[in-house]
Amino acid sequence: MSTAKSRWADDDPETEAIIAQQKREKEAKRRAKAEKQRQLEAKAQQTQTPETNSHPANGETGPPKKRRRLSNDAAETTGSDADAPEIAPQKKQSTALLRFPAREWGTCRHVDNFERLNHIEEGSYGWVSRAKEITTGEVVALKKLKLENSPDGFPVTGLREIQTLLEARHPNVVYLREVVMGNKMDEVFLVMDFLEHDLKTLLDEMREPFLPSEIKTVLLQIVGGLEFLHSQWIMHRDLKTSNLLMNNRGEIKLADFGMARYYGDPPPKLTQLVVTLWYRSPELLLGADKYGPEIDMWSIGCIFGELLTKEPLLQGKNEVDQVSKIFELTGPPNAQTWPGFRSLPNAKSLRLPSSSSSATSSGKIPLLPRSKFPYLTNAGLSLLSSLLALNPTSRPTAQQCLSHAYFKEDPRPKPREMFPTFPSKAGMEKRRRHHTPEAPKRGQEAPQLDFAGVFGGAPGGDTGEVGAGFALRLG
Template sequence: MSAKSRWADDDPETEAIVAQQKREKEEKRRAKAEKQRQLEEKEKKKKNNDENTQAAINGESGPPKKRLRLSNDPDAPPTTAEVDQQDRKKQSSLLRFPVREWGPCRHVDNFERLNHIEEGSYGWVSRAKDINTGEVVALKKLKIENSPDGFPVTGLREIQTLLEARHSNVVYLREVVMGNKMDDVFLVMDFLEHDLKTLLDEMREPFLPSEIKTLLLQVVGGLEFLHAQWIMHRDLKTSNLLMNNRGEIKIADFGMARYYGDPPPKLTQLVVTLWYRSPELLLGADKYGTEVDMWSIGCIFGELLTKEPLLQGKNEVDQVSQIFALTGPPNSQSWPGFRSLPNAKSLRFPPSAPAPSSSGSLPLLPRSRFPYLTNAGLGLLSSLLALNPAARPSAQQCLAHPYFREDPRPKPREMFPTFPSKAGMEKRRRHHTPEAPRRGQEAPELDFAGVFGGAPGGDTGEVGAGFTLRLG
């Protein structure tokens, strides 16, 4: 006989109430225990998932949590659970990125041509507006009709180098569009309001020294990036340097650009517009490197200082004469080995030629030509226009020159003055500037015997490589 509770009465109704309370208390205890068990299982499951995810990220494969295969046969097909697990593992390890799908080029009719800007050696440039976005762009049509071998290699090089040269001081190639015919190929590039040549011709006064430093730093900075990518421009001149109204300058016109190697391969000597062509090219060098671009930088530097092209030869012979008049004639000490160049064999120096300097230092250009240039600036210009290509600084060395660190410091681009855009008018005024050499031209046989004596070729108005002289 069970013991009777001291709280219970003999009344059966009271005993039933006490029993009901006991059952409710027991149910609450079991419910609490079940809830605790579910929380522990949930926490354990979350911990296992975190460990599996970390193992998948690290490329580790931990032991399976449960058996997925009931057969011991290794050749048995995988079960559905195994396939699902493999799919989840692949999805967790593969990274997917959105990419542009391959497709046809857009048609040129997507652009409304506003006005013609200029014709160059390798294309016609127009100002146009993208009908879809309303943006104003530069539209360059490549010259293909005179290319007997199909698509011109100059156009291929320009497209290839522009796609590789993504730099703030290199013009940006947006896309290539087509016309109705196979030879209607257009390059869509960012539009910039000015080119440096037109600005210099229209300005009453040259740029300030601080502005010249800012312009040079941008041009050489873009060129340093090109050379780091093993790209030579081979036609640097002020008309190929574009500038916007925010003081930003960009290198353009890559029709003559190409990749090079070390040692440099055998290349054509008919590159670079005549006024910016280095002496080794004029004397017939067919192996050269980035030094030809640095000579052009020196010519651009001098043009920024004087507001006029520094060396305006009528033809190759006259160009060599003007170079030697500025720098002095070469000798075995200032330019070792120059006599081995093909066209240097005909040079006849005057009897009163100055004796070679024994100091070994680089001779400076005459200060009378650049009276307002500091000593550091004259030293930089003299090194850029050194006859010996090996004596010219690289683009990286040029950027580190003390000239850019002395007062006045380079002017911030935001402080640059703005100019009315000539490219937005009906047609840019054409200036008498020689064109770049055309691909496929044969290098003429030149006689430099009269460079110091004024005989053959000096002022005869003959046809030079890359352009025909127009007098009058």
């Protein structure tokens, strides 16, 4: 019988030999596969039970008595294991599921996993210590929350601090690693990254203030972290130099979120007793209960001035004295510079000089006195004056502040790699207490204030002190 010739093949004998060899190899593979299949079927017939072998004697193998189950659940299998002895091991193996790492709810670790090295400082909402994690040897900051005066359970200040720190993952915000517990329910600790310095201590110990390029580097990091908070609808509400931490690589991080709070638009009704006194905005002092991130920008202006002079810019003895010092620096408010300020609760007792009504109505933000900041450029004075504007709506946002011309002029911000380093005190990180007011505590009621004596009138009604002891002369 002649083999059919491919119509693609030519008369070349070598080509025909190659095609014939390929056909023979393909036929050999087909026969091997058929032989293997027959061996498997013969083996399956030998392992069947007597019930299964009782088929007709004509040699035909009928269908199996039971169909193989493909379920992973062994409980779904019916009948005896003898029906499918070869399948049982496969079912046991198929129940092993792949597991992927994921966040799960679990118990907090114990504080005994950390060795406390030394106490650092005490704040309004907790005690901060330097500690070392025993397993890794890494140094961390351990903050114990103050829960003694919380008869109603866990304080909302602690919950807000934990919530906002977990949401505020930014290079210029202190990093919350975890929450650990002590032996009692009122022993709650926050484990955070440890930074060697706080800005207040550095300013007190430095012989000379920061250079203009260094001030820009510090301020850009502070405002950068604050811009991220505001983009997440979070107000810090206690910005001050002692709550700004710095490491030996020139990195600034915002810390102490005990008074932080989410806000909305329009802003909700909030307590006016927030922000440490020296960094508190005038609208809060005058009793505003609806405010937004503008109060943080006022605190940024106070910090900016402190970086320039190495001293807190507005050091009032009480609320009345603080308002006096603010108006001494910025001038008294009027209908042009701060429309609607008379509607604030505490502004009703404020007696303004008669000459204040004749102030300029150009609508521009008045510049602060040049004599107070002799080495500041015109762009820098413009930025500082806008941050310390009496009218909250006239203050720039954090995003606008970052794009200000002050940061684009010479000298440019110094790179962090070239930032000066300050020696760490190793085991002596206890920061000495400064003669500065503490942040307001939750639950305090705002006092009834009388600002009649701010401009040299009758003494204030709260403590009997006469403001800052000065009288403004305008015109």
